Amino acid sequence: MINRRPDKRVFFTKTKLIIFNIFFALLVVSLCFLILQPFLNKVSLSFMSQKDLVDSTVVNIPKNPTLDNYKFVWSLLDFSKSLPYTAILSLLMGLLQTASSLLTGYGFARYDFPLKKLWFVCVIIMIIIPTQAYSISLYLNFRFFDIFGIFQAITGKALNLIGTPVPLLLMAVTATGLKNGLYIYLFYQYFRGIPRDLEEAAHLDGCGTLKTLFRVMIPDAAPLITSCMLFAFVWQWTDYQFTNLLLASDNFLATRLNGIDSLISASGGAALANSSGTMVIYSDTLTATATLLMLVPVVTLYVIGQKKFVESLNFSGVKM
């Protein structure tokens, strides 16, 4: 093709490119703002004093910034006690869920055994069935926990495990906890993509099954393991469906946050506000502050391990 008016064409494509880039930049910035807005609003609310809340000239920047909200919420959430509890529980859950999902995913990906298809369908079922379908009887199962009537025979009644971390830990060990199906699927996809030669070479060098797993496969999957742990940790931290149902412990931050309305009214928050209208506003401020306080550790973790989160799904090559 002969290009007869090169100058004009170059000019047009250049202008087009500039306009496109400006449009693109605007779009990216506004979408980022859209995502961050509720978070930033919470931050600005959390520093507002009660005076600022009723002052209609204050929109974003508090005029009398204060830390009182944080102090109040700190004691409401019993933060110095609930923070370590939540952190330890989430860490433990992250480790256990990752370990069990890794083994299951590895088994499915690298071994052939009878009924494999059927069991893998079970993994898929676990992913797509809403937990609500079985959560009620799961609750009753742990409320009256028994293994073949053993406890009934010894103590005369079934164990009540609700309120202890045992149900959550049991489900984590057996890879059936919160979003565990997803983790199994990720590990399955990852291990399936590793060439057979690697395993054969390991076998030739005298590695047994376990040695192959620990010396070859796990180091290879280290990035996925890290990000799976991060996911499991964060989702456990903010989980309220399973944890509220089975753990129901006041020491767990999400559970405490869920009941914060009653905590606020019980703690005499009403006395702090002068009229009933302010009370609603004030309790909403406290809720926002509490949410923020709970988010601080995980957001910090995210900022540090941000690459791991975003890249985790990249190399796992999700397919169907």
Added chain:
Amino acid sequence: MVTGYLFISPFLIGFLCFILGPLITTGRMSFSSVSIDAVNSQFVLEPAGLTNYLRALTVDANFNRMLVESLEGMAIQVPLVTIVSLFLAVMLNRSFPCRGAVRAIFFLPVILTSGIILKMEAGNALLASMEDMQGATAGSATSITSYLEGLMMGAFGEVPIITTILTMVNKLYDIVIASSIQTVIFLSGLQAIPGNLYESAKIEGCSSWELFWKITFPMVSPLILVNWIYGIVDYAMRSDNSLISYIETFRQALDYGFASAMSLIYSLSVVLIVGISYLIISRMVYYYD
């Protein structure tokens, strides 16, 4: 052979004890009236036939409405999330300054809106009014959309299509925050497309538009299926789902039989939707290798 079973044995035990077992119990409970026997510390099932189901579908004033609303919301949100996340992924796949930071922000909703956080946000009237105030002072999107809304309503009246479109526009925030994981999945798919496909197509004289529809779209189509299903499942278990909270109130009131029936109806409809969409979409998926 045995080794394989050893590896998956934790999952097998867990699945049988904590998923399949409870699932069957829920099924049985939904056909019974459940009472707690405090003396022997166990729960007792008395067969009640279809009572619970009839109560949910014909007697209860809220369940039908909430179920329809929930599925309707899903029907609007899932296609939009899939489209928006593909769009975002294509956008983030370009190289531009601060790309890492922008990606981090787009993925942030995975934390900022997970579990309890979304629930707290949904119930916070002050935050909502704050956004309205910011919209009013900045003359930003909120007021433009409300202006357009008035204009279109005035011109066409209450035409269903227009109301649907307006709901979609108002849901932009919900959609963007729900698309994080899907965006990353699409992004990984985009990066896996061999570059030589694009090069040869460009030499043949394809425009960018054609490149997208002839190469990008078919190459990521398996991921459309994945993301579609993930979207359904994710929406079905969102913590601000009013139906789930409604069922939860009956569990807390120890009305286990009725709550089981309701959650089974809901779950079955979700599974049914997943199945139907799988059958339809998997026909259109193109596998490169």
